[in-house]
Amino acid sequence: xxxxxxxxxxxxxxxxxxxxxxxxxxxxxxxxxxxxxxxxxxxxxxxxxxxxxxxxxxxxxxxxxxxxxxxxxxxxxxxxxxxxxxxxxxxxxxxxxxxxxxxxxxxxxxxxxxxxxxxxxxxxxxxxxxxxxxxxxxxxxxxxxxxxxxxxxxxx
Numbered sequence: 001x002x003x004x005x006x007x008x009x010x011x012x013x014x015x016x017x018x019x020x021x022x023x024x025x026x027x028x029x030x031x032x033x034x035x036x037x038x039x040x041x042x043x044x045x046x047x048x049x050x051x052x053x054x055x056x057x058x059x060x061x062x063x064x065x066x067x068x069x070x071x072x073x074x075x076x077x078x079x080x081x082x083x084x085x086x087x088x089x090x091x092x093x094x095x096x097x098x099x100x101x102x103x104x105x106x107x108x109x110x111x112x113x114x115x116x117x118x119x120x121x122x123x124x125x126x127x128x129x130x131x132x133x134x135x136x137x138x139x140x141x142x143x144x145x146x147x148x149x150x151x152x153x154x155x156x
Contacts, residue, residue, distance in 0.1 A: 005059035008089035012057050015076045016042055024075070045075035056090060064090060070150070080148060105132035128155045 017036035021028040024037070024045055032038075039057065043050040048071050055062045056072075064072075069090055073083040103125050105113075110132050113121045120140045122133030130144040130152045138144065144152045 002059070004089055008086075009057050009059045011085065011089060012053075012072075012076075015078065015082070019077065024077075042072065042075050046071035048072065066091075070156075074156075080150075083150070103131060124154060127153065129153050 016039070017034065019037045020035075021037060021041065024041075026037075026041060026045075037045075039053045040050055043053045046053075046068075048068050052062070052064050052068050053072065056064065066087075069087055070083075073086055076082075078086060105123050109123060113123060113132055114134050116134055116136070118136060120134065120137040122137040122141070122144075123131045125131045133141075133144060141154075
């Protein structure tokens with residue numbers, strides 16, 4: 001197993017072992033062979049296939065999408081630094097890119113959105129990320145500009 005895949009495997013197992021079922025709102029039934037959450041529980045919490053959790057932990061040659069990694073990071077309660085570490089280990093450097101770079105709103109659209117003073121208005125990117133909005137939208141929805149770029153998705 002390559003060093004990077006082994007590091008990913010160890011990282012995921014360690015993070016999974018630190019979480020108890022009650023920490024994430026699950027019932028604990030009977031004794032467990034290993035501490036922490038089971039792979040199946042992480043997969044269910046993340047809303048992804050057990051395939052991804054198992055293959056990532058086994059160091060198999062898989063390349064999960066950013067959405068899968070985001071879901072696993074949320075299920076494991078990873079902070080921003082741990083999340084970035086997960087991405088660095090799980091994605092080949094050629095595919096990694098910058099997940100924090102959001103497309104920019106065109107200036108005319110930005111002016112139009114901010115012109116709607118009493119009407120909540122916002123612009124979504126191709127993956128449902130919030131790109132631009134006015135103060136009324138932030139008061140109604142959430143203060144997206146104060147969130148990290150990877151956490152500006154309206155679906156989350």
